[in-house]
Amino acid sequence: MREDxxxxxxxRLSGELEARISDGTYGPGEKxxxxxxxxxxxxxxxxxxxxAYLDLEAAGLVEARPKSGYYVMxxxxxxxxxxxxxxxxxxxxxVEAGAMVNSVLKAAVDPxxxxxxxxxxxxxxxxxxxxxxxxxxxxxxxxRKVMAYSLAEGNPELRRRIALQxxxxxxxxxxxxxxxxxxxxxxxxxxxxxxxxxGQALVIESPTHFGYLQLFRAYxxxxxxxxxxxxxxxxxxxxxxxxxxxxxGACLLMPNxxxxxxxxxxxxxxxxxxxxxxxxxxxxxxxxxxGEVYFEGTARPSLLKTYDREGLALTCSSFSKTLAPGLRxxxxxxxxxxxxxILRLKAGSNVxxxxxxxxxxxxxxxxxxxxxxxxxxxxxxxxxVIRTALAIQKSFPPDTRLAVPAGGSLLWVQLNExxxxxxxxxxxxxxxxxxxxxxxxxxxxxHRNYIRIGCGYPVTDRVEEGIRILGRIVxxxxx
Amino acid sequence: MREDxxxxxxxRLSGELEARISDGTYGPGEKxxxxxxxxxxxxxxxxxxxxAYLDLEAAGLVEARPKSGYYVMxxxxxxxxxxxxxxxxxxxxxVEAGAMVNSVLKAAVDPxxxxxxxxxxxxxxxxxxxxxxxxxxxxxxxxRKVMAYSLAEGNPELRRRIALQxxxxxxxxxxxxxxxxxxxxxxxxxxxxxxxxxGQALVIESPTHFGYLQLFRAYxxxxxxxxxxxxxxxxxxxxxxxxxxxxxGACLLMPNxxxxxxxxxxxxxxxxxxxxxxxxxxxxxxxxxxGEVYFEGTARPSLLKTYDREGLALTCSSFSKTLAPGLRxxxxxxxxxxxxxILRLKAGSNVxxxxxxxxxxxxxxxxxxxxxxxxxxxxxxxxxVIRTALAIQKSFPPDTRLAVPAGGSLLWVQLNExxxxxxxxxxxxxxxxxxxxxxxxxxxxxHRNYIRIGCGYPVTDRVEEGIRILGRIVxxxxx
Numbered sequence: 035m036r037e038d039x040x041x042x043x044x045x046r047l048s049g050e051l052e053a054r055i056s057d058g059t060y061g062p063g064e065k066x067x068x069x070x071x072x073x074x075x076x077x078x079x080x081x082x083x084x085x086a087y088l089d090l091e092a093a094g095l096v097e098a099r100p101k102s103g104y105y106v107m108x109x110x111x112x113x114x115x116x117x118x119x120x121x122x123x124x125x126x127x128x129v130e131a132g133a134m135v136n137s138v139l140k141a142a143v144d145p146x147x148x149x150x151x152x153x154x155x156x157x158x159x160x161x162x163x164x165x166x167x168x169x170x171x172x173x174x175x176x177x178r179k180v181m182a183y184s185l186a187e188g189n190p191e192l193r194r195r196i197a198l199q200x201x202x203x204x205x206x207x208x209x210x211x212x213x214x215x216x217x218x219x220x221x222x223x224x225x226x227x228x229x230x231x232x233g234q235a236l237v238i239e240s241p242t243h244f245g246y247l248q249l250f251r252a253y254x255x256x257x258x259x260x261x262x263x264x265x266x267x268x269x270x271x272x273x274x275x276x277x278x279x280x281x282x283g284a285c286l287l288m289p290n291x292x293x294x295x296x297x298x299x300x301x302x303x304x305x306x307x308x309x310x311x312x313x314x315x316x317x318x319x320x321x322x323x324x325g326e327v328y329f330e331g332t333a334r335p336s337l338l339k340t341y342d343r344e345g346l347a348l349t350c351s352s353f354s355k356t357l358a359p360g361l362r363x364x365x366x367x368x369x370x371x372x373x374x375x376i377l378r379l380k381a382g383s384n385v386x387x388x389x390x391x392x393x394x395x396x397x398x399x400x401x402x403x404x405x406x407x408x409x410x411x412x413x414x415x416x417x418x419v420i421r422t423a424l425a426i427q428k429s430f431p432p433d434t435r436l437a438v439p440a441g442g443s444l445l446w447v448q449l450n451e452x453x454x455x456x457x458x459x460x461x462x463x464x465x466x467x468x469x470x471x472x473x474x475x476x477x478x479x480x481h482r483n484y485i486r487i488g489c490g491y492p493v494t495d496r497v498e499e500g501i502r503i504l505g506r507i508v509x510x511x512x513x
Numbered sequence: 514m515r516e517d518x519x520x521x522x523x524x525r526l527s528g529e530l531e532a533r534i535s536d537g538t539y540g541p542g543e544k545x546x547x548x549x550x551x552x553x554x555x556x557x558x559x560x561x562x563x564x565a566y567l568d569l570e571a572a573g574l575v576e577a578r579p580k581s582g583y584y585v586m587x588x589x590x591x592x593x594x595x596x597x598x599x600x601x602x603x604x605x606x607x608v609e610a611g612a613m614v615n616s617v618l619k620a621a622v623d624p625x626x627x628x629x630x631x632x633x634x635x636x637x638x639x640x641x642x643x644x645x646x647x648x649x650x651x652x653x654x655x656x657r658k659v660m661a662y663s664l665a666e667g668n669p670e671l672r673r674r675i676a677l678q679x680x681x682x683x684x685x686x687x688x689x690x691x692x693x694x695x696x697x698x699x700x701x702x703x704x705x706x707x708x709x710x711x712g713q714a715l716v717i718e719s720p721t722h723f724g725y726l727q728l729f730r731a732y733x734x735x736x737x738x739x740x741x742x743x744x745x746x747x748x749x750x751x752x753x754x755x756x757x758x759x760x761x762g763a764c765l766l767m768p769n770x771x772x773x774x775x776x777x778x779x780x781x782x783x784x785x786x787x788x789x790x791x792x793x794x795x796x797x798x799x800x801x802x803x804g805e806v807y808f809e810g811t812a813r814p815s816l817l818k819t820y821d822r823e824g825l826a827l828t829c830s831s832f833s834k835t836l837a838p839g840l841r842x843x844x845x846x847x848x849x850x851x852x853x854x855i856l857r858l859k860a861g862s863n864v865x866x867x868x869x870x871x872x873x874x875x876x877x878x879x880x881x882x883x884x885x886x887x888x889x890x891x892x893x894x895x896x897x898v899i900r901t902a903l904a905i906q907k908s909f910p911p912d913t914r915l916a917v918p919a920g921g922s923l924l925w926v927q928l929n930e931x932x933x934x935x936x937x938x939x940x941x942x943x944x945x946x947x948x949x950x951x952x953x954x955x956x957x958x959x960h961r962n963y964i965r966i967g968c969g970y971p972v973t974d975r976v977e978e979g980i981r982i983l984g985r986i987v988x989x990x991x992x
Contacts, residue, residue, distance in 0.1 A: 139860075143664070157657045166656040169648045177645045178636045181837035185622070216695055216841075220863035227731075245864065252706075252861030358660035360868030362695075381618075382731030384699035385724065388867040389839030 040085075043078060045330075047086035055095055055106055066096060066104045094421040107424060116437035117448030119269075120472075120480040122240040122261040124276050129251035129477045134456060138244070141468040148500040151468030153293060153355075155443060155490035159411055160358055164402040168394055180390040186381035188214025188365070189392040195399040196365050199326075204339040204349070204367070211367050213376050214387045218323045221350035221366040222286060223249055224383075225319045228375035229348075230255065234283025237276055239268050241446075241475035241484070243293045243321070246286065250477070257477050258282065264446055265437055267292060267299035270307050277314060284317045290335045291324035294475050294486035295446045296439025301336055308341040315346070317372070322351045326408055328441040329416040335441070345369040353395060355443070356411060361391040415443050421493040422501070429505030431512060445487040446472075453511045455485045461507045467500045519564075522557060524809075526565035534574055534585050545575060545583045571892075573899040586903060595916035596927030598748075599951075599959040601719040601740040603755050608730035608956045613935060617723070620947040627979040630947030632772055632834075634922055634969035638890055639837055643881040647873055659869040665860035667693025667844070668871040674878045675844050678805075683818040683828070683846070690846050692855050693866045697802045700829035700845040701765060702728055703862075704798045707854035708827075709734065713762030716755055718747050720925075720954035720963075722772045722800070725765065729956070736956050737761065743925055744916055746771060746778035749786050756793060763796045769814045770803035773954050773965040774925045775918025780815055787820040794825070796851070801830045802843075805887055807920040808895040814920070824848040832874060834922070835890060840870040894922045900972040901980070908984030910991060924966040925951075932962045932990045940986045946979045 054060050067075075072083045087104050090096040096104045142151040172180070187193065193209040200207040215221040226249075230236060238246065240259035250257055258280055260273045268287055276282065287307075289299040299307070311318050320338045328335060339347040352364030368376055380386075398404065423438045423445060435448040449455065459471035472484025491497065533539050546554075551562045566583050569575040575583045621631040651659070666672070672688040679686040694700040705728075709715060717725065719738035729736055737759055739752045747766055755761065766786075768778040778786070790797050799817045807814060818826040831843030847855055859865075877883065902917045902924060914927040928934065938950035951963025970976065 143662070154662060157661055160657070160660050162653065162657050162660065165660060166651065166653060169651050169656065172645065172648045174641065174645060177648065178639070178641050179839075181639050181641065181644060181839045182636055183622070183633060183833075183838045216863040216867075219861075223862045245861075248857065249861040252858045354662075359662045360658075360660045362863065362865065362867045378727065379731045382698075382724075382728040383702045383862075384695040384841065386841065388695075388841045388870050390870055390873070391867050394869070 040082065044082045044085040044089065047072070047076070047078065047083065048089040051086065051090055052093070052095060055090075060106045062106055064106045065102075066106065068103050092417045094417065094424045115435045117264040117435040117446055117484065119240075119261050119263055120484070122259050122476070122480055123478050124258055124260060124272065126235045126256050126258050126280055127477055128254065128256060129247050131251060132474055132479065134459070134471060134474050135248070137463070138459070138470065138474055141463050142470070144468065147463070147466050147468035148496060149468060149491050150487050150497070150500065151470050152488050153444060153490065154359060154488070155355065155415070156492060158492065159414060159490070161398070161402060161407050164398060164407075165358065165394065168397050168401070176393070180393045182389060184386045184389040184392060186386050187377055188212070188387055189389070189396050191400070192363075192392050192396040193365075195396065196367075200337075200367065203334060204337055207367055211369060211373060213366050213368070213373060213380060214392060215364045215366060215380060216362040216384065216387055217354060217364040218321060218350050218352035219245055219249060219364070221352070221364045222246065222319055222321060223253070224376045224379050225348050225350065225366060225368070225372070226253065226255065226284065226286070227379050228372055229317050229319075230283040233281060235280050237273065237282050237285040238477070239287055239292065240478065241294055241472065241481050243288065244470060244474055247474070247477060259477055262292070262295060263297060264295045264448075265297055266303060267295075267297040268307070270303060270310065273307070274310060277310075277316065282316055284319060285311065286319045286321070287338070288321045289338055290322055291327060291439055291442030293324070293442070294444050294470065294472075296437065296442050296444050298335055298440055304336060304338055305341045308338050308347065312342065312344040312346055315344070317346045317348060319348045319350060322349055323355050324442040325351060326356055327412060327415060327443070329412055332440045339367065348372055356408065357395065357398065361388075361395055363387060363391050363395050412441075415489065418489040418491070418493055419443060419445065422487060422489045422497070425493065425498050425501040426487065426505070429502045431505075431509050434508070443488060443490045445489060447485050447487060449483045449485065449508055450512065451483050453483045453508055455482050458485060458504070458507050462504060465500075465503050465507075467503060469504070519561065523561045523564040523568065526551070526555070526557065526562065527568040530565065530569055531572070531574060534569075539585045541585055543585045544581075545585065547582050571896045573896065573903045594914045596743040596914040596925055596963065598719070598740050598742055599963070601738050601955070601959055602957050603737055603739060603751065605714045605735045605737050605759055606956055607733065607735060608726050610730060611953055611958065613938070613950060613953050614727070616942070617938070617949060617953055620942050621949070623947065626942070626945055626947035627975060628947060628970050629966050629976070629979065630949050631967050632923060632969065633838060633967070634834065634894070635971060637971065638893060638969070640877070640881060640886050643877060643886075644837065644873065647876050647880070655872070659872045661868060663865045663868040663871060665865050666856055667691070667866055668868070668875050670879070671842075671871050671875040672844075674875065675846075679816075679846065682813060683816055686846055690848060690852060692845050692847070692852060692859060693871060694843045694845060694859060695841040695863065695866050696833055696843040697800060697829050697831035698724055698728060698843070700831070700843045701725065701798055701800060702732070703855045703858050704827050704829065704845060704847070704851070705732065705734065705763065705765070706858050707851055708796050708798075709762040712760060714759050716752060716761050716764040717956070718766055718771065719957065720773055720951065720960050721765075722767065723949060723953055726953070726956060738956055741771070741774065741776065743774045743776055743927075745782060746774075746776040747786070749782060749789065752786070753789060756789075756795065761795055763798060764790065765798045765800070766817070767800045768817055769801055770806060770918055770921030772803070772921070773923050773949065773951075775916065775921050775923050777814055777919055783815060783817055784820045787817050787826065791821065791823040791825055794823070796825045796827060798827045798829060801828055802834050803921040804830060805835055806891060806894060806922070808891055811919045818846065827851055835887065836874065836877065840867075840874055842866060842870050842874050891920075894968065897968040897970070897972055898922060898924065901966060901968045901976070904972065904977050904980040905966065905984070908981045910984070910988050913987070922967060922969045924968060926964050926966060928962045928964065928987055929991060930962050932987055934961050934964045937964055937983070937986050941983060944979075944982050944986075946982060948983065
């Protein structure tokens with residue numbers, strides 16, 4: 035039997051079992067059919083059935099009990115309730131330096147902390163060996179080349195590869211539309227500089243990416259926050275009301291696997307949103323950094339650009355969440371007149387992006403198993419997200435709310451209203467556990483009873499113990 | 514005899530001979546003493562004397578005539594007259610998109626052009642082999658490390674090395690004062706963002722670095738141009754008058770081996786300038802990108818920071834002119850409160866500089882022969898600059914003015930007033946020769962009868978032929 039076919043068979047079985055666990059056919063703690071039973075009944079090999087169970091176990095849905103068989107996990111994801119969004123004041127404001135910001139930034143990168151505070155993924159998930167091979171194989175002429183300046187718009191082969199990735203998601207994108215940047219944040223920063231006029235406000239989501247708030251603060255940008263649902267993304271009616279009331283120059287949104295929410299906007303929301311913004315001539319900058327990190331069972335999500343008819347959607351992304359955060363390579367896909375302005379700002383600000391970083395990534399995309407790497411990454415991150423969600427459900431008070439996202443690596447956890455996330459953060463740090471308090475994820479500082487948990491690292495015993503400690507800290511507020 | 518001593522002896526001899534050629538004791542075209550004569554008279558080995566002559570030949574000061582001996586070059590540098598600066602209107606202005614800008618940018622990087630238009634240096638001058646060795650030697654754990662995020666302020670070891678380089682030039686600088694950036698341009702851009710308040714003007718030199726004008730244009734910065742002498746740098750009296758008349762938020766100056774002038778401010782000018790700016794509380798951003806590229810016979814020039822008593826001097830530089838332009842690593846040395854603001858802007862704009870680029874450079878500075886590389890670079894660039902200057906003098910009309918700088922790799926050439934540098938540029942490009950027309954080096958577009966010639970590449974027959982063609986183009990205006 036070919037490997038493909040084998041994979042297809044056990045995946046189909048594990049998918050069917052998962053569906054019955056999710057819909058409650060098999061309840062929490064219930065014993066599942068034995069491997070032998072399914073082997074006979076379904077005419078599948080013992081190995082195939084066994085592999086399907088291993089798959090469910092890795093996903094945290096079942097557990098093996100020695101000499102007894104497989105059981106549905108006593109707590110299961112289908113009992114999770116999604117968080118709801120905090121009331122968000124939609125008034126224009128400057129982003130202030132929060133008291134927590136420096137502490138949070140430090141804790142997120144402190145190697146002595148349990149790394150639940152960062153959105154980074156473990157370097158075990160990065161294709162280190164492929165990159166090592168590329169470095170070893172660099173010829174003299176190649177080294178000479180990577181030491182010289184590159185074009186302001188970036189390495190042509192890399193731009194071509196990035197354009198190719200949009201096939202079927204955004205029609206007609208070519209290498210000419212791609213400008214390489216120092217990561218996704220620079221891509222967004224250049225877009226903002228290219229678009230916003232003095233006095234104009236930027237619409238952002240609430241909550242939003244913590245790093246963007248630092249950008250807005252550094253650049254003195256006036257923002258208006260739109261409430262954003264933890265499952266379906268930005269509230270379009272609320273956004274419409276903001277556009278009616280304020281002089282909005284642009285929107286910066288994360289439609290796919292939102293940071294920190296994990297939300298993905300349904301296609302009809304995306305379509306409606308783009309129609310609204312196209313109609314008013316307002317550019318939208320979309321951060322698609324997690325776009326390729328969709329989990330098994332879903333497909334590459336569409337972009338806002340997919341529905342754009344007026345050339346007003348600018349798509350920003352990078353390789354930071356898929357290949358190598360330390361190679362500072364991101365990009366923006368934009369048509370004229372934005373592309374030319376962005377390119378001028380890029381060249382003016384820092385000439386060009388690292389020739390070496392770009393070359394190494396172009397080589398990886400050409401020679402190395404990019405698709406296979408992504409498949410493994412998606413599968414491992416999904417397992418880590420599910421296991422972390424289960425561990426939280428097991429250890430946190432029962433009124434805790436969270437939703438397992440369909441991609442990315444983050445969990446947005448809503449705690450009882452009596453719980454102060456900032457205090458949870460401080461007590462966690464005392465226990466050498468880094469988390470992100472929800473309050474730092476918005477300009478207005480709402481979401482005080484929320485925290486963000488990063489799932490980019492393997493769920494080791496230490497992580498499970500850390501989550502138990504977090505659960506006790508949270509429960510302490512209810513005493 | 515030890516190599517040091519040998520080097521000392523022939524260098525002393527070549528220095529003495531050079532002094533006598535410069536002061537006219539040996540006139541143009543005159544025969545010099547034979548090797549045997551100097552060997553007997555000075556009690557030096559034949560080899561030592563020969564090496565001194567080879568040195569002078571490499572510097573373009575003497576030529577060997579077969580079977581006859583060494584002669585002073587028929588044209589010599591001591592007959593060069595330094596350019597004078599064009600009248601500069603010192604009124605605040607925005608930088609406009611010049612019609613030439615895109616064409617000039619393209620020509621400077623076009624591999625089909627003779628590369629006299631760029632400030633880049635030939636990759637033959639870069640330590641390609643040392644870098645190749647570093648890439649080959651990267652261990653698994655190192656590869657893993659360079660793929661992860663680095664700190665916003667940069668690699669600690671690299672920052673320590675950069676702080677050490679200021680020993681004797683700026684007292685008390687530590688790694689804590691150094692923020693790593695994506696090249697020198699980003700360092701300056703972050704300083705401007707950290708310092709300038711709305712409505713404030715930036716004082717710049719006229720002429721100035723072409724790339725900075727693109728930055729000011731992209732950022733919408735209002736500039737006031739101070740006339741700058743091609744030999745001694747910015748005119749301090751004119752600068753004082755500007756400060757009296759306008760709301761100046763900062764100055765951006767290149768005190769050492771100015772681009773495009775090659776000017777170096779004398780120490781007493783630097784001292785006077787810093788006293789003036791310190792007294793008025795105005796920050797000064799100094800671009801020291803050529804600071805380490807001083808030629809033999811001079812020493813590491815001082816900084817404006819050397820004389821700064823108020824913490825108002827911010828020093829920007831990079832490895833682009835000494836090690837590898839394509840590794841986008843620069844830095845700014847700044848005290849509080851600027852450092853903290855710059856760091857926030859850096860983190861906000863693009864998180865951090867390439868971990869890979871920083872690591873590779875830190876490894877180079879630790880393991881590779883950095884000082885030896887710099888010595889060779891300085892020596893080769895000096896030879897290229899002198900040879901180019903001589904070739905220009907030979908082929909251009911006699912009223913051409915230029916000064917050989919004491920460092921860097923650029924020649925600023927003043928042509929007869931009847932000559933339009935933009936037309937020279939266009940005709941040069943038709944002949945596949947890239948140069949920089951002087952008019953693009955200022956916001957006011959003065960310096961129309963000036964051109965900049967880059968000397969970063971070996972002076973091959975093709976380069977000499979190119980300069981002859983340029984000479985004919987320039988002479989064509991006088992017909």
